[in-house]
Amino acid sequence: MTGRYTEHDHEHYERPRRHTRPRTKERPTYDDARDGTVMTVDRGRFTLLVDGVTVTAMKARPLGRKGVVVGDRVRVVGDVSGTEGSLARIVEVSERTTVLRRTADDDDPVERVVVANADQLVVVTALADPEPRPRLIDRALVAAYDAKMRPLLCLTKSDLADPETLLSTYRSLGVPWVVTRKGGDLAELQGALQGRTSVLVGHSGVGKSTLVNALVPHAHREIGHVNAVTGRGRHTSTSALMLALPDGAGWIIDTPGIRSFGLAHVQPEDLIEAFPDLDEMTEDCPRGCTHGADEPECGLDEAVLRGEADPVRVESFRRLLAARSAPEY
Template identity: 75%
Template sequence: MPRGTGYDEYDHERFDRPRRRTRPRTKDRPSYDDAVDGVVVTVDRGRLTCLVEGRPVMAMKSRPLGRKGVVVGDHVRIVGDVSGAEGSLARIVEVDERRTVLRRTADDDDPVERVIVANADQLVVVAALADPEPRPRLIDRALVAAYDAGLDPLLCMTKADLADPETLLTIYRPLGVPHVVTQRGDDLAEVRARLAGKVSVLIGHSGVGKSTLVNALVPGSDRAIGHVNAVTGRGRHTSTSALMLPLPRYDDGGGWIVDTPGIRSFGLAHVQPGQLIGAFPDLEELTDECPRGCTHGEGEPECGLDDAIADGRTDVDRVQSFRRLLASRERAEDD
């Protein structure tokens, strides 16, 4: 045994440990020439279900993507086992640039944005006319998110057999928000026509009949249906994750719907109030003479919208409706 050590020449502790990163580093990256195209239809605890040539494929995000999130609606490139066989697992290696991104935050002070869905065309705000009562403030905030994301809004009023839709329509008619009215067992031809050929995201708080609507539009989807609590007047959450479903291809050309979990608030920390006017071109052109820093809200001095109302260039109800949306960005949702 060598003097001054506790090891003999054959002891493994005597030899140097292998160094980390012994493999030479390279700037070359895989080309993924064999990758196939897919679209993410649901995300569950890190596992993503994608549709590849019409078949579901289970996949996980590859390490080179780092912290880049992958959400429902993303168009992705996939390698590995894309057979869709039970137990198979592929890898998502690339995420295409998103056309649109619908976001929300937990509340208006939350700096963390949560992407709800990517590459959607339309936001369908589902609101019950009764049981539970409609919540215009939540609808307002959902509309703000739609305008900010560049999505077309659609107000879908359910349970018309329980209440007259005109009361709610008077609030949103000045904004020009398109709408459909439904009730249980009703013909959904008008709804299908509004959804045809588009990727539509359905949102609404629990109990408004969103899952019932999805089950009627996509037979066999079997989305769980909740019930409204007789004491609180609120529904319980039944959908736990967003799910993208293909609409049956009737004469209207099909389309996709994304069913989302019921929401109780819609944070808008990511929305800049000054950009909301851009969703209303007719009002925006009336603000050219506004002073610097004008938010176009209620009480702003020398706002061009007030001048336009005074000389009859615009309708007062439309301006007030726009300002209500603007105020909803600056006011927390009242639960």
């Protein structure tokens, strides 16, 4: 039996394949690219600092869906003169040393990168007007520990309330803190920011923009006010902005006021690594132990019974652990 077609039929011949032109594996090397740092992001445009010059750039197409955030160290080509109307291209994003993440909700699997390459998270909270939100503070601390960043509590408006009430909650965790007041001396805060890249986070109305304007006089960040009825502040900052501290003392990144800090991405085993003394006590925990208060045979409980662990410190750690799923209010 012969086939359906013979060698003399047109259908016998193989049809030409589409896109038969061989693709080159050569890619641009960008040997002439310059190093820059992302200072702010606004609707697909990136403001960079390149050799001390402020440059506007867009993301090159080969980067695809790769996100570029404030704090990223990038390589750029094109017009880096910084003149009005000039536009450069970001062609490469360097590996990040730290990544501060949050999710919209606790059951939201999509992570949002807030900033990159910062080494300190400054949790700004007012002692009054508006009232402190300890659960939100806890969540911010969890995010800091997960990102391997140094946490710092900055308590504002100490002229309105005694800071000791709030500090007693965090002293056992060993979280460093500074206390400020309206028109007061900021030397202690400036010392804590010295030589670091610090991210300032806090909900609206806590005085974050006031601090930024005092630390960086030319920042001109808009200052909001607290609603007398709701007790909440009004959003003033709409995007993250990286600013240089005077005299090369370091960098701060001001972020918009937050109303939530989802922690769906944080795992218990990652959190306890931030507390080496407690982590060592969990080596004999049953498999799958989350180290929570309701876990049977948890090594933390055994250590407390033996007098090897401070029960207040263990309780404070478990409060942070519970913050991953507890309501923020």
